[in-house]
Amino acid sequence: MVGAIPGTNYPVLLNRRQAVTHHTAILGVTGSGKSVFCRNLLRRVIAEGTKVICVDFTNEYGARFPDLAPENVVSNARKEELFAAIDTLSTELEKFKNQQNRSAIEQSTQRLKEGFYSAVREFMESDRPLALFELPDVSNTTGILEYTKWFFRALFQIARQDANFGKQVCLVLEEAHTVIPEWNFIGVEERKAQSLDG
Numbered sequence: 001m002v003g004a005i006p007g008t009n010y011p012v013l014l015n016r017r018q019a020v021t022h023h024t025a026i027l028g029v030t031g032s033g034k035s036v037f038c039r040n041l042l043r044r045v046i047a048e049g050t051k052v053i054c055v056d057f058t059n060e061y062g063a064r065f066p067d068l069a070p071e072n073v074v075s076n077a078r079k080e081e082l083f084a085a086i087d088t089l090s091t092e093l094e095k096f097k098n099q100q101n102r103s104a105i106e107q108s109t110q111r112l113k114e115g116f117y118s119a120v121r122e123f124m125e126s127d128r129p130l131a132l133f134e135l136p137d138v139s140n141t142t143g144i145l146e147y148t149k150w151f152f153r154a155l156f157q158i159a160r161q162d163a164n165f166g167k168q169v170c171l172v173l174e175e176a177h178t179v180i181p182e183w184n185f186i187g188v189e190e191r192k193a194q195s196l197d198g
Contacts, residue, residue, distance in 0.1 A: 019041065025176075050168045051131075051170070052171075069128075071132070078119055085111040089112070117157060124162075124165045155171065
């Protein structure tokens, strides 16, 4: 039991192991305590040996876990390099096929695969229990979605191909709706920026 439904005596039951190994959503109205509950839950699963990667679009998790000294999965230097590769890739793919620089596309794609894979692998093989995935400080929305997509591709590759290097991993999506596009609320042109497909 992790608490009670507000205003009732109905208990809230949670199997922590299943919360980590299965998809779990923590829902509630603003101010109902979702973030506080999530942080307390993360402390428990970390204490049990689970590594946590928090996709932190609010930039608040680092300050909430000062004792764990969380670092970004992707270093600032690597972040700049990867975003440059995304810019190159996007520029080339926007051209007509016969005008595209195939070599630049292949090099940028390889740089993105290897860069994100190495960043995630370094965290998995480290002793650090908690890492953050924060976005680059840019205003290019399509680029940010691409950046997020490549990060998730690396995570899924490591899960499938490398079995997370033998580690139990919990991925936290704070404000998950920000990475799940709702086509009903944005223009048709924005569909090209599908964030998490593939």
